[in-house]
Amino acid sequence: MFELYYYLEKEKRRVIDEEERKRLIREKIKQEEEIRRLKFTISIIILLLTNLRLWQDREIFNRNKEKLEFELFILKAVQKIKEQLLLRKDTELILTPRELENAKEIQNRLTQEGIYLKNDLTRLEENKGWNRKLERDKELSKTYDTGLSIKTD
Structure with a gap:
């Protein structure tokens, strides 16, 4: 009887074991799966960080x-202005509408970066309009009674 009891206990332990x-x-398999997921x-x-970098x-x-x-664009614009100043005896700058628009864009970008130009380009545009008005007035003053205008260089 004792042997039977001993055998049953042993079998019970074996089953429990x-x-x-x-x-x-199962726990080890779960841990390995978790490790694979983590890896x-x-x-x-790592791939995302590498791509981000x-x-x-x-x-x-x-x-x-x-x-x-x-900066290269600004240097070219400054060079063109210097060339125009050297070519002309008076200091009036002649800018095409596109150049004036580019100059305004430069001024806006510089203003956004906290840099302000000493010569306000809007004043330059107003002066250009004023100079055109003066030229028109000069031409009108040279007009004779016949309605013909004489242009002199």
Whole structure:
């Protein structure tokens, strides 16, 4: 009887041990799956961070490139103004409408960055209009009674 009891206890422990072993195996499998998920998540995060870094580098490059193009544009505009001042004895600047629009755009961009130009381009445009009015008045004063206008250089 004791042997039977001993055998049943032993069998019971074996069954319990078997169930415990299965439970441990299931837990281990769950842990391995969790580790795989974490590794996958970490690899995705690393990939995203790498792409973000590349994107930021590209943004910095584009921003610097845009800044250099802007500075080159300003230098060209200043050079053209200097050339016009050297070619003309009077200081009136002759700007085409497109050049005036570009100059206004430069002024707006500089103003946005906190840099203010000493010569306000709107005043320059008003002066240009005023100079045209003076030229018209000069031409009108040279008009004779016949209605013909004589242009002199």
